[in-house]
Structures are given as structure tokens and as C-alpha cells.
Amino acid sequence: MNALFASAELFAELQRRGWFPAWLALLLAVAAVVAVGALYVFEAGGLGVVRRLLLAGVRVAVVLVVAFLLLRPTWVREDSAQRRRPVAVLIDVSQSMDQKDPRPAPEDHWRAALAFDLIEPNKPLPTAPPEKEERPSRFAVARAALTNPRLDLLNRLKAIGPLEVSTFGTTRSGGKDGNDLGWLKTQTPDQPRTALIASALELLNRDDNDLPAAVVVVTDGRENGGSKTFAELAERFRDRKVPLHVYGVGSSSFGQLRLRDASVPESVFQDDIVTVPVRYAVKGVAAGNVDIVVKFGDREVAAKRDIPVREGDDIREQLSFVPTQEDAAARRQEVTVTVTVRPDGPGARDPLTDTVTKPAQIITKKLQVLVVEGLPRKDFQFLMRALQRDRRVDARFFLTEGDRDAMRLGEPWLAEFTQQVNGTLALEREPFRKLINAYDLLIIGDIPGAFFTPDQQQVIKEFVTEGGGLIHIAGKVHAPHEWLSAETGRHTIADVLPVEAVPVKFPPRPPGGRYYQPFVPALAPSAIRSPLVALEDIPTDNAMLWDRTARTEAAEPPAAAPERASQTKQLQPMEWYYPVTRLKPGAEAFLVHPTQRTPEPDDRPLPLLAGHYYGKGYVLFSAFDDTWKWRFNEADRYFGRFWSQCVYQAGVPRAAGTKLTQVSLDTLEPVQGRTGQVYARVLDENFKALTADEVSATLERVGGGEDDKDARIPVKLQKLSGQDGEYVAPLTFSRAGRYKLHVSPGNRSPATLEYRVTLPPDHEQAPGSLAEAEMAKLAAESGPAERPGRFYREEDLHRLPDDVKAQFATFTKREEVVLWNRWPLFLLIGLLSVEWFLRKFSGLS
Numbered sequence: 001m002n003a004l005f006a007s008a009e010l011f012a013e014l015q016r017r018g019w020f021p022a023w024l025a026l027l028l029a030v031a032a033v034v035a036v037g038a039l040y041v042f043e044a045g046g047l048g049v050v051r052r053l054l055l056a057g058v059r060v061a062v063v064l065v066v067a068f069l070l071l072r073p074t075w076v077r078e079d080s081a082q083r084r085r086p087v088a089v090l091i092d093v094s095q096s097m098d099q100k101d102p103r104p105a106p107e108d109h110w111r112a113a114l115a116f117d118l119i120e121p122n123k124p125l126p127t128a129p130p131e132k133e134e135r136p137s138r139f140a141v142a143r144a145a146l147t148n149p150r151l152d153l154l155n156r157l158k159a160i161g162p163l164e165v166s167t168f169g170t171t172r173s174g175g176k177d178g179n180d181l182g183w184l185k186t187q188t189p190d191q192p193r194t195a196l197i198a199s200a201l202e203l204l205n206r207d208d209n210d211l212p213a214a215v216v217v218v219t220d221g222r223e224n225g226g227s228k229t230f231a232e233l234a235e236r237f238r239d240r241k242v243p244l245h246v247y248g249v250g251s252s253s254f255g256q257l258r259l260r261d262a263s264v265p266e267s268v269f270q271d272d273i274v275t276v277p278v279r280y281a282v283k284g285v286a287a288g289n290v291d292i293v294v295k296f297g298d299r300e301v302a303a304k305r306d307i308p309v310r311e312g313d314d315i316r317e318q319l320s321f322v323p324t325q326e327d328a329a330a331r332r333q334e335v336t337v338t339v340t341v342r343p344d345g346p347g348a349r350d351p352l353t354d355t356v357t358k359p360a361q362i363i364t365k366k367l368q369v370l371v372v373e374g375l376p377r378k379d380f381q382f383l384m385r386a387l388q389r390d391r392r393v394d395a396r397f398f399l400t401e402g403d404r405d406a407m408r409l410g411e412p413w414l415a416e417f418t419q420q421v422n423g424t425l426a427l428e429r430e431p432f433r434k435l436i437n438a439y440d441l442l443i444i445g446d447i448p449g450a451f452f453t454p455d456q457q458q459v460i461k462e463f464v465t466e467g468g469g470l471i472h473i474a475g476k477v478h479a480p481h482e483w484l485s486a487e488t489g490r491h492t493i494a495d496v497l498p499v500e501a502v503p504v505k506f507p508p509r510p511p512g513g514r515y516y517q518p519f520v521p522a523l524a525p526s527a528i529r530s531p532l533v534a535l536e537d538i539p540t541d542n543a544m545l546w547d548r549t550a551r552t553e554a555a556e557p558p559a560a561a562p563e564r565a566s567q568t569k570q571l572q573p574m575e576w577y578y579p580v581t582r583l584k585p586g587a588e589a590f591l592v593h594p595t596q597r598t599p600e601p602d603d604r605p606l607p608l609l610a611g612h613y614y615g616k617g618y619v620l621f622s623a624f625d626d627t628w629k630w631r632f633n634e635a636d637r638y639f640g641r642f643w644s645q646c647v648y649q650a651g652v653p654r655a656a657g658t659k660l661t662q663v664s665l666d667t668l669e670p671v672q673g674r675t676g677q678v679y680a681r682v683l684d685e686n687f688k689a690l691t692a693d694e695v696s697a698t699l700e701r702v703g704g705g706e707d708d709k710d711a712r713i714p715v716k717l718q719k720l721s722g723q724d725g726e727y728v729a730p731l732t733f734s735r736a737g738r739y740k741l742h743v744s745p746g747n748r749s750p751a752t753l754e755y756r757v758t759l760p761p762d763h764e765q766a767p768g769s770l771a772e773a774e775m776a777k778l779a780a781e782s783g784p785a786e787r788p789g790r791f792y793r794e795e796d797l798h799r800l801p802d803d804v805k806a807q808f809a810t811f812t813k814r815e816e817v818v819l820w821n822r823w824p825l826f827l828l829i830g831l832l833s834v835e836w837f838l839r840k841f842s843g844l845s
Helices: 002-012 022-041 049-071 106-115 138-146 153-158 182-186 196-202 230-239 378-389 429-436 454-465 539-545 562-567 627-631 636-656 772-780 794-803 822-841
Strands: 014-016 073-084 087-092 163-168 172-176 214-219 244-248 256-262 267-269 274-283 288-296 299-308 312-321 334-343 352-359 361-363 367-373 393-399 441-444 469-473 588-597 605-614 617-622 661-665 675-682 694-701 712-719 726-732 737-743 751-757 808-818
Touching: 022 049, 049 822, 087 138, 087 153, 087 196, 106 138, 106 794, 138 153, 138 182, 138 794, 153 163, 153 794, 163 196, 172 196, 196 214, 196 230, 230 244, 230 772, 244 772, 244 794, 256 334, 256 352, 274 288, 274 334, 288 312, 299 312, 367 378, 367 636, 378 393, 378 627, 378 636, 429 454, 441 636, 454 469, 454 605, 454 617, 469 636, 605 636, 617 636, 627 636, 661 737, 661 751, 675 694, 675 712, 675 737, 694 726
Parallel strands: 087 163, 087 214, 214 244, 267 361, 367 393, 367 441, 441 469, 469 617
Antiparallel strands: 014 073, 073 808, 163 172, 256 274, 274 312, 288 299, 288 334, 334 352, 588 605, 605 617, 661 675, 675 726, 694 712, 694 737, 712 726, 737 751
């Protein structure tokens, strides 16, 4: 019964909406008809056949109408039709759209003029350079183009299909009115990231019949809001057969220059060659030339000009100059490096320039160096050769356990030290003092503790206090072990060392063939930029030489140069060091052990190379004697450079004066959004470690205006616990730009640290031109093969609406006519009324 009724409904397109079962309604209707028939057949009274049939028919009609109302029937009609698919418009409102691009090429200038309706939109761009270069923001250009009455883009797109306008930045914001663009005039590009890919993919999360005919994207091509790639986005649009039409906003012809670093020694020698490695980055300059100029004070001392420009994030050049007597007398003892990029091509405008200035003091005489060693260790053998070849050094040598007869012959040996009694130097205090003070630097190795008398050791301490330099290279046999074992109250050389230690004896032959597990020293955080441990000219390359497991985040090389970093060799490992217990107050660690720490309560990375000022002089302590291993496959490249820098660091203060305030940063390249620390080592006017609890400094943002809240910020450097003279303060790199940190500790020796904070490569406000190639590729690879997307600049925009083809989606229009409305009810009332009238007329109750 139900199947029959359903078939009838389908055939007749009649459907019921009532809850009453159809079979029961039909059964009741039949029963009611039979009952009505029987009622009027046996109805009393003198009714004729015609009247009986009429009354029975009316009663049957009433029953059928009631059954009809119980089924609540509906007449359903379906028609197939087509409608236009919408056209989606995505407008980039991220912060990168607020950049005001330089537009050096004429075509880029005229493109902006076209957007602002200053020239005809469907004619070739003028070729003549404009009289004045304007710099509207990218968003201002995009807004002008979208509201340009002669282009009439949105109205023409509206004729293709319903317009769906959205903005996007971190997320997509839909529901923008495409008819009234008043909202566009007040829109601000302030979104901190660009989720272009995610916003475009969101438009595809629809049924096939609801997909847009095309998606028009207005953007500069910056993408930093997700993990998907443009290739994945194009593939998705190609699979769904939706073309992407991209209007690229911004200049693609301007260049960028950044002088990343110029390594200049703090002390240089007159009449000696000074090499200045220069690193810079160039983007967006296809052709042109680069000029690099080096000045000492106001005098140009080196230059490279007309270098063919090439793009790259780490371009390197080396320039050399020889400081003269004129430079030594210059008022400004500083080196200025200037890089200038001169673009070529039609319409090329102002050159790009960047400059960095570094302090550099000229030493006018050779350093006088005395090296005293016990046995001729391998480090001594190679160090002796290196010092003899160094034109900046005049060195003498002595071996306490060497052949005295050979050393009495004179140069390069110091014959005076052959005067010994039972292994002790037999020189009175005053002759010894005159002999030692003829030198700028004393290098002491593994000598017996009794070689120098107590008076002589006191003279050495006075020599350092008055400005002389001292380097001690620890040994396994005698020093510093025997100095630390001296009787209480004796003046020993250990007093001037920058570290504290206890006596440790080492066996002549290590058990198992090794004293310790092999290790490569690690850079201490405060020494990342120190020239003392710079074995490569490029700081990031230098960081890779030292131990990598102990490297802090600040010392990591930037991601821009992973290939070069992976190819940088690491130093050969060492197998021995002299353990120390702690640094002395005011001392600085340059190299530390990658895993070992000092004993409690100090518990810091164990220092392997440390230095400090003792009075006016500088003292270095080397806890290892295996640097000769660094010559493996490298000769003197690392070994010679390391020891020459140690010699200059410790020996120069006597020749050039003591630096009372030193400031350093713990990161190679400060990046906006990260933090770092600034370290200061301060001596007072008596050349003692400063004991104040804090040191005042001022952080100045170079180029900051009076309204700039970051123009000048006070900084307080706090003393490190238990370490007089050593101070630290955290720095937040909140804004990109150049900064100067002025430290004024009240010792009449202020210091200044200059650094530059850069933006991360994917930062929304990082300089960058329009990603034209990427956007053109994305558009061309989207959509079906017969109608792919396209990329547009302002001169092409008049064609965009014509390239967007209308697409239609088939839909079914369903119309329902409710049959159980008031008319059947009126019919029921009418039939009941007619029946009542007929029965009354026939005399029936």
C-alpha cells in the first residue's frame, strides 16, 4: 500500500507532510464511504433516489476532504537552472604593505602614477624618467588602483559574478562590501604577519558548486604566516580548477645594501700591513658597480672601486693599508669603512651607501718580547719560529733546561739568564729589574718554581703593575704547580694570574695514554667578538672553528650561510689542560672547556684561556699547551694567528697605554625580537678592579629623533657576584637600527660600543621588493590548463576583468505548493453546510 502510494506521489510529484499513515487514511476513507452508503440506503423517510444519492455524495465528499487534510499533501515542482559563480578578491593588509618603496626605475614610478589615475591606463608606460620620484606606500598604490574610475576593476569583476571581497594578514577577514569602498579608504595595513597561502586555501573549503570562478589577490608577495609553500598553493588551486590572478604591488627595481661587518684590529702597527675584511649584502641590484673605501681618521688609506655588483647575503672583499707616521699623529684614531653601490641602467638614481667606524690605535714601535721556557715543548718550538718571523716583534728566548753554552752565544737567546746557581737565576734585584723592563711582554712557560728568586718574582709583579704584559702557558711538570705550592706569604708569579687554582701534579706518562678525553675549547659568551680568539676574519666562520656542542645561541652562525658554515673546519682537539678553581675578580674568560665546570660554589664553565688587567699591565693564562696541533693541514694559519693576537693583547698596553673600560656584546649579529647581554670590564684610576655595585650607561639609537622614545635609554650594568670589575646588563633588541652604548664608569675612561640590530629575514617589516618572480610563477601554475591564472602589474590591470572568465554552476530550483491550506478547509465547511441545508430541507435531523 505504502509503495503504491509512494509511486503515485513520485509520479504525480505529490508528497505528504502529515504524520497520519497513508494506508490508514485510505482504509478509513473506504470504510467511511461504505458507512455513508449504508446510512443513506437505510435512511428513514420518504427520500427519493436522487436526493439520497445527493446527500450520500456530499457526505462522502466531506469524509474525503477530512482524509485529505489528515495527509497534509504538498505539490512539489523542481526546475534546473544555472547561476554565476562568485569572484573572490583578497587584499593584503599586512605591515609590509605599509612600506614606501623607492622607485628608481621610470616604469615603477609611472606604475604608481597609473594607479593614482595620473596617466591613461591602457597605453604603454612613458619611458622618460619622471621629474620627481614619489614614494607612496604599497597599500596606497593598491587602494588607488582598486578605486581608479578609469580602471573600474571591482565593478567590471562584479559583472562576471557576485563579488566576495576579503582582507588578509595574520588571518582572513571576509564580508567586505564590494559596492561601497568607504571601508577601503580607512583600512590600515597593520597585520604583523602575512598568511597569504592559508587565506587563499580557505576560499577552497567549499562544495564544488560554490567554488569561486577565480581568486584575485592584491599583494606584495610576502609570505611568513604558515608552513606551506607557493608550489603547494598552486597545486591545490590547479586541482580545484580555480585560477589565481595576482596583482603585484610594490617596486621590483630598487636595491638594498647592508654592511654586515668590517674587522679592524684595535691596535695596529706603524709601517705594517693591516688587512680589513669587509662583508656586505646586496639585493635588488641587477647591474652596477661597488666602491669600498677605507679611511684612517680623515685620510683615505685603501679603496676598491668599480667592483662589478653581484647579489648575495654575504659578499666578501679584503682591503689592506699600511699605517704611516701621519696616521699615528692623527687626532681621530679610527678606521671608517664605506661601501657604495652604484646601480646601472635607465633611470638609475642615488647610489646605496652604508658605513661602519671602528677604533684603531697605531703602535709606533716593535714589541719587545722575552720568552722563558723549561723544556722545548712543541708549542715553544713553533712559537719561537712564529715570533722570529713577525716583523712587529723583537723576541728573545731562554730555556731553563737548555744548553747554557749554546745560549751564551747571544741572539736569539738571552745570555744574561745563563747566570744560575743550583738552577736559580743569579741576578740581583736592580740588574734584573733593568733587564726585564727593557721588554713589553714576558711569556713564561713550564719553568721550575725556584728559577726566579722571591725578589725577582716581586720585580715581575711590579713590571706587570707598571704596564708590562705577561703570558703564562701552563705545563704538566713545574708551573703553575710549584708557584701554588710556595710557602705562605711568599710573593709568587701566581699572584698576578687571572685565575685561582690548587697544586695539581701530572704523571710523566698519562694512564691509558691520555690525560683527559679529547676536547676543543669553546668560546665564552662574552668573547664571541673578541679579536684575541678570532682565527677567521668572519665572526660566524670563527664561531664554527671552536667547540660546537658548547656554543650558545648567540654564537650560532646565521641561517643565511649554512652551507659555508658546514664546510668550515674545526680545530684539532686537545688532550690536556690545567684545572683552575675560579676566575679572579675582574678577569675575563675567552675560552672555556666544553663540558667541565669549576668546583662548587663557583660552578661555571672551566676557563682555559683567561685574562685580566693587573695594575696597568695585562696578564693572560693559557691552561693548555697543545696549540701546535692546530697546525695540522693549516701550518701557521691558526697557530700563528692565535699566538700573535695573544702577544699583541698582552704586550700592547705597555706601548699604547692601558684601556680601563672594555665593553663587548655576547652575540654576533643582534636580531630584532631577541635578547642579549652586554659585558663591561672596568678598572678604576689606580688600575684596580672597580668594586662599585653598578655602572651607568646610556643606549643611544643612532638617527632617532626627539620624539623617538628609544632615542636615549639609561642602562644599569650590575656587578657579577663575587667578581669585582666585571659587569653585565641584559639588552632587548626591540627595534632594528644602529645603536651606541656609552659606558661612563667614572674612571676618566669612558667606552662606546656600536652595534646594529637587524630584522629577521622573514619579518614583516624587513626590507624587500615585490616578489615578482614568485607571484608570476604561482599565478601561471594555478587553475585549469585551458584558463590558468595570470600575474599583473599596474599597466596590465585594465585586462584583468577580461581575463577572468565567468563560470556557471547548475542548481535545482524546488517549489512546493501546500495543498492543505485554507481552501480545503473552506471546502469542508461548505460541504458540511450544504449537507446540513439538504438534510433540513428534506426533514431529516
